Amino acid sequence: MDNKVDILAFGAHPDDVELAAGGTIIKSVQQGKKIAIVDLTQGELGSRGTIETRYDEAANAAKIMGVHYRENLKLADGFFEVNEASLMKVVSTIRKYKPEIVLANAPSDRHPDHGRGNALISRACFLSGLLKIETESEGKAQLHWRPKAVYHYIQDRYLSPDFIVDVSAQRDLKFEAILAYKTQFYQTDMTGPKTPISGQEFLDALEARLVQFGRDIGVKYGEGFITERPLGTNDLSNLL
Secondary structure, three states: OOOOOOEEEEEEOOOOHHHHHHHHHHHHHHHOOOOOEEEEOOOOOOOOOHHHHHHHHHHHHHHOOOOEEEEEEEEOOOOOOOOOHHHHHHHHHHHHHHHOEEEOOOOOOHHHHHHHHHHHHHHHHHHOOOOOOOEEOOEOOOOOOOOEEEEEEOOOOOOOOOEEOOOHHHHHHHHHHHOOOOOOOOOOOOOOOOHHHHHHHHHHHHHHHHHHHHHHOOOOOOOEEEEEOOOOOHHHHHHH
16 A cells, blocks of 8 residues: 655654644645644643544544645654654655655754654664664565654744744634644633633734744734754755
């Protein structure tokens, strides 16, 4: 079965991708690109919701965004490490989907899983291209594969972006996907413990970040990304 995608977006937790890169994912789908999302953990340590509700919410969000595949590697929320076992899981996943571009967590952030997830994904992208690292899927040996680019989205803490994607036309659908996580983000009939992300003020801050990045490139809303190496072009006009 050919699972090759154009973009593979990793998140340490279900909802990471939607919050920081949801507009870019939606825009890419609208442009005809094939997208997969892979959540490293089930978000089982979250104060709100359960593993079961997180799976349902992630599936609903994926449907709203129009992504082609979504899966969960079931690493330990809060406790996964950048070790051989976790690296091999991610390497096998990269080889399964053969992405041209990988999106990864922020290099550093309030939640330690984000920076650790970033390091795990970045390292696995390199290792995935090594011939002598052997993996298999469904009983068959996998071919080595290295993505052409790894881009890191920006999460809770402000980091200066290397480039910004105009997501003005995708803003509403992005928030629809975020609010599919009914146990996590503000709904008028919410009950349960208050968390740093459960109030309206969190959604307001998220909107403000989109406006801030949008203003930087002269549009209404934008999502920022950090590169691992310089971007290249053979036409300066492509950077406008």
